[in-house]
Amino acid sequence: MPHLADLYRSASLLVQNSPEAEDLVQEVYLEAWKSFHRFEPGTNCRAWLFKILFHRLHHLRRRLIKTSKLEAFATPADEDNLMAEPPIPQEIQDDDILRALERVPLEFREVVLMADVEEFSYKEIAATLKIPLGTVMSRLSRARKLLRQELAEVAGLYGIGPSNERNREGNSA
Amino acid sequence: MKVLNFDSKQCERVRRQLDAYLSNELLVETTSEVLKHLESCEACSRELGSRQRVREALQKAATRQLPPDHLREAIHRRLRSTQPRMFSGFRATTWAVALASLALVMLAGQQWLGFERGRQLVASVLTLGVSDHLHCAIRGRNYPELANPPEQLGEKLGPQYAGLLPVVQEKLPGFQLLEAHICSVPGSPRRYVHFIARGQGTILSVILTKREGEFLPAGRLLVAGAPTGVNLYKAKLEATSVAGFETNEYFGFVVSDLGQDEMMQLAASLAPALRDALDGSAGTEKATPALLLASVSVDSNRGVE
Numbered sequence: 001m002p003h004l005a006d007l008y009r010s011a012s013l014l015v016q017n018s019p020e021a022e023d024l025v026q027e028v029y030l031e032a033w034k035s036f037h038r039f040e041p042g043t044n045c046r047a048w049l050f051k052i053l054f055h056r057l058h059h060l061r062r063r064l065i066k067t068s069k070l071e072a073f074a075t076p077a078d079e080d081n082l083m084a085e086p087p088i089p090q091e092i093q094d095d096d097i098l099r100a101l102e103r104v105p106l107e108f109r110e111v112v113l114m115a116d117v118e119e120f121s122y123k124e125i126a127a128t129l130k131i132p133l134g135t136v137m138s139r140l141s142r143a144r145k146l147l148r149q150e151l152a153e154v155a156g157l158y159g160i161g162p163s164n165e166r167n168r169e170g171n172s173a
Numbered sequence: 174m175k176v177l178n179f180d181s182k183q184c185e186r187v188r189r190q191l192d193a194y195l196s197n198e199l200l201v202e203t204t205s206e207v208l209k210h211l212e213s214c215e216a217c218s219r220e221l222g223s224r225q226r227v228r229e230a231l232q233k234a235a236t237r238q239l240p241p242d243h244l245r246e247a248i249h250r251r252l253r254s255t256q257p258r259m260f261s262g263f264r265a266t267t268w269a270v271a272l273a274s275l276a277l278v279m280l281a282g283q284q285w286l287g288f289e290r291g292r293q294l295v296a297s298v299l300t301l302g303v304s305d306h307l308h309c310a311i312r313g314r315n316y317p318e319l320a321n322p323p324e325q326l327g328e329k330l331g332p333q334y335a336g337l338l339p340v341v342q343e344k345l346p347g348f349q350l351l352e353a354h355i356c357s358v359p360g361s362p363r364r365y366v367h368f369i370a371r372g373q374g375t376i377l378s379v380i381l382t383k384r385e386g387e388f389l390p391a392g393r394l395l396v397a398g399a400p401t402g403v404n405l406y407k408a409k410l411e412a413t414s415v416a417g418f419e420t421n422e423y424f425g426f427v428v429s430d431l432g433q434d435e436m437m438q439l440a441a442s443l444a445p446a447l448r449d450a451l452d453g454s455a456g457t458e459k460a461t462p463a464l465l466l467a468s469v470s471v472d473s474n475r476g477v478e
Contacts, residue, residue, distance in 0.1 A: 001245050001248060004240055004244070004245065004248075005239065005240055008238065008239070008240035008244065009235055009236070009238040009239075009240075012238045013235060013238060018241070022240075022241070022244055022247065025240070025244065025248070026244075026247060026248050026251050029248045029251075029252065030248075030251060030252065033252055085220060085223070088223040088226060088227060090226075092226060092227065092230035094230070094233065094234035094237060095234075097227070097230045097231050097234045098234050098235075101231065112231070113235070115196055116196075116228045116231055116232060117231060117232055117235045121196075121198070122196065122198050137192070137193070140192055140196070141192045144192060144195075144224065144227070144228075147227060147231070148223070148224070148227055151227060
């Protein structure tokens with residue numbers, strides 16, 4: 001099963017629910033089998049499968065929005081682009097970065113995952129998500145910044161995060 | 174609240190480039206400018222370090238998300254159950270042919286991906302040579318109008334590399350060796366042994382740098398050539414051509430704005446001589462059967478590829 005690990009990894013980080021991620025990946029392969037005649041030999045098979053993944057994900061999201069089970073994409077205020085850089089811990093724990101990622105809105109999370117985890121080029125991301133190259137660049141920049149801010153908060157570096165509470169609890173125990 | 178916490182306009186400009194730099198999406202020239210600034214700006218270097226740490230932490234944490242063992246079987250089961258609906262008018266043999274076709278297509282995709290990654294690997298290694306040539310020889314003009322005497326060049330190179338001077342001069346007929354030194358590109362600890370020569374109306378660099386665990390891929394990127402035992406790779410960035418090779422411990426580059434064929438001829442002559450001089454007897458023992466050539470294309474939007 002080609003690229004199963006890559007697809008599952010992205011799906012689970014995007015939908016943040018294991019059974020849903022499994023369903024999503026199954027849908028991807030099902031769709032790939034159905035439409036394999038559309039795949040052009042010699043082009044990038046991995047990118048094609050990811051394109052299907054995001055198509056399914058966006059379809060699912062639109063359906064959930066229609067049935068009011070979900071809010072539309074939350075867009076952080078523009079102002080945060082100009083905020084000072086958040087402090088980043090020297091040692092970053094896996095759980096902290098994953099919790100920070102969960103807090104990044106989906107439209108930004110998907111771009112940072114494609115660029116930093118799956119290491120697709122800007123051009124491939126633009127083609128997969130069907131957005132202009134400039135949007136990829138601005139969303140990625142924004143996504144990384146949001147991730148750093150959430151990480152600083154999760155890791156307790158602003159003095160108000162859960163890790164800070166965790167540390168206090170640990171100290172008092 | 175709006176806080177602009179930058180030291181200068183230059184810092185602000187470089188910080189805007191850091192995301193593209195992290196994604197390896199900058200042109201070689203812009204990368205060089207960013208690296209130059211980072212070398213002299215501690216605040217921006219720290220900022221880059223923070224961003225790299227977050228990126229690496231995300232990659233590491235994401236690899237923990239492994240598909241459960243039952244998922245593969247669940248996909249197969251679902252595909253089997255969907256089969257009659259999907260191919261209601263098909264015979265079983267047609268279905269089998271379709272499955273086999275998809276498997277082949279997937280396999281071709283994987284091979285293509287491997288090839289693409291190999292191309293990117295070659296590009297990233299060859300970029301080392303191009304960066305140093307552009308930074309030190311072209312922009313920095315770190316060579317005299319009249320050639321430095323050989324003994325002075327020998328002193329600059331030190332005992333480890335002084336012996337390479339006659340090798341380089343001999344293998345560059347029609348070129349005058351103007352300069353030789355050890356240099357680096359701002360922002361990187363990597364050291365380059367840099368020979369700068371003038372000839373055929375242009376400036377040419379011969380650059381060596383120690384391999385730090387990297388290697389150049391073989392396979393489909395290579396085309397058999399003359400039997401000199403060193404693999405050669407080539408790329409072109411706008412007017413700059415680079416031919417690269419690897420020895421047991423070093424990468425070597427020949428960089429100039431000459432045509433790619435001329436560059437490959439020079440590299441084919443230089444590579445075995447430099448390999449023998451650098452690796453000594455170990456180089457000859459490990460000689461490969463043929464001179465192999467790899468060609469890498471260039472996308473002007475993304476730099477050397």
